[in-house]
Amino acid sequence: MAIRHSILALLQDKARYGYELRSEFEARTGAVWPLNIGQVYSTLDRLERDGLVTREGADGEGHVIYSLSPAGRDEIGGWLSTAVGREAPPRNELAIKLSLAATLPGTDLPAIIQEQRGASLAKLQELSQLRKDVSGAPRTADTARLIVLDSLVFQLEAELRWLDLCEARLVHTGQIAAVLPDAGPAAAG
Amino acid sequence: MAIRHSILALLQDKARYGYELRSEFEARTGAVWPLNIGQVYSTLDRLERDGLVTREGADGEGHVIYSLSPAGRDEIGGWLSTAVGREAPPRNELAIKLSLAATLPGTDLPAIIQEQRGASLAKLQELSQLRKDVSGAPRTADTARLIVLDSLVFQLEAELRWLDLCEARLVHTGQIAAVLPDAGPAAAG
DNA sequence: CGACACATGTAACACGTTACATGATTTG
DNA sequence: CAAATCATGTAACGTGTTACATGTGTCG
Missing domain, CATH: 1.10.10.10 (Winged helix-like DNA-binding domain superfamily/Winged helix DNA-binding domain)
Structure with a gap:
């Protein structure tokens, strides 16, 4: 609508x-x-x-x-x-995807999460640059553009934090091994 | 899809x-x-x-x-x-709404923002409670549910922070007067 | 003249929602 | 027996995307 x-x-x-x-x-x-x-x-x-x-x-x-x-x-x-209804939020394809991947066999969860992080981070940097450009000369139309860009930036930042949390949760439930920056050989599944 | x-x-x-x-x-x-x-x-x-x-x-x-x-x-x-494409993110009705409201005459922006804050906050609290319930006994299916709930919570928190930012931006551009917790009579538009 | 922006549409298709129809099985 | 759940569909409609058709005006 x-x-x-x-x-x-x-x-x-x-x-x-x-x-x-x-x-x-x-x-x-x-x-x-x-x-x-x-x-x-x-x-x-x-x-x-x-x-x-x-x-x-x-x-x-x-x-x-x-x-x-x-x-x-x-x-x-x-x-x-009237506020935009948050009772029935639109489906989030990424959330559905991770939710399924985490509870079905034969999926490489760490790879999926890492892949998504790359894509989301790239978009975030692109948006941040765009925002910098737009906020230079705040004309009338740019106010509207800034609001939209801010929204996307905040959503993406939240998405990245959420990906971190997912990874942490899966480590906690033992579904995946913790990935340490300089990890030596660890016990594999 | x-x-x-x-x-x-x-x-x-x-x-x-x-x-x-x-x-x-x-x-x-x-x-x-x-x-x-x-x-x-x-x-x-x-x-x-x-x-x-x-x-x-x-x-x-x-x-x-x-x-x-x-x-x-x-x-x-x-x-x-393959990562979920973030090049063309789905339209965000709320972002569109605020973007339009901020650049069209005859809209009460502070009221819109405040109204939305109420709705989003209510949903956030409901979700937080749900999350607490689900995380009690983490069975297999609950892992999936938690992932979804986490996603929604993070998105809503980001939305609330974004609403704050919008308000701050509008104060900055002079479109609306700053709303102080215990403000005395201020100059009205 | 050719390309591009302006301007108004139509058609086909995908996806999603709601409601309706129908029947079997299970449970109180 | 009545109600709920299981199970498979169909129909109508709204929304959204892509592509196509058509014509005008402008600019190099």
Whole structure:
């Protein structure tokens, strides 16, 4: 529902056309979460069908303009004033993967964890650099970008700490041997 | 693709039937990420169509058993040995919401942040309690559950820290006034 | 003129959710 | 016997992705 509501939020500011909605969305979430233009149009169709937006004729340049209906104004007001539900968090593919790998035979858990650490760390460094670049000249659109980047950085940092914890837990339950920096030959399974 | 691969992972252990696959999945991700039984059957249909699983006749109790094909074994091997891609992280509704709210007029940012803090904190406490219960007697299935719970707890803690940062950033850019614990009357917008 | 950005769509497909239908077996 | 659990499906719908089709305007 994020896209649906994002479109309503942007229309709350003023009436806009499809292509413009994508531009405004991507100006904020940018390279991180691109938005397919086809989805904008089909979402606008559904929003009109549901009575949340109204399709105006043209705007002088011939653009197909959409504006918020009263029902749409209610909807977006509710979205903004109500917290994003954390009762049913979206599935986390990585958590599912480790959860399965840890309880099924024939998986190399330390390798999986190490592999993931590499990927997550690489992305974290890339994001940190991006954040540094963006925070240089904080224009209006960059405020939005910073918020998104901060979010991703915090999530990735948490992911890395979680990977450490998983490794520690598995050592503790004896599922894998502790990996010491300069370990000599240890007893293998 | 998480469900698709989870089913393959469970089949790697041994041949199973639909209902059993759901049970095994939910034994690990449990109350957090329930799995609709209908989706199991339709996913199995697609997996069979794609040649990743083979539908065996019955198993003595009359169950519709599926087993991994060689192609399926390759597929799940690849999934387990390759890190979950962090290049295109899934959209975060909350990050999008704050990003939009911070750059559109007519939004009460402090209220949104405070509202979210309440919801996230409540969920965090619920999860912490759950984690305490589960970690009491670490049976095999509980290892999987713990991994999932740890993941959620870490993500929520990161979310709360991120909310603090957002507030601080907005104070810094002058978008909102600093909220002090025992603040007297301050200049309002 | 050719490439690229602007602009609006449609179609096919994958994935996910909810609800419905149907029947066997188990348990109070 | 009634209710719950086990077990296998189908149908409708919403959301999201990718690719395709089409046409205008601008810039080198």
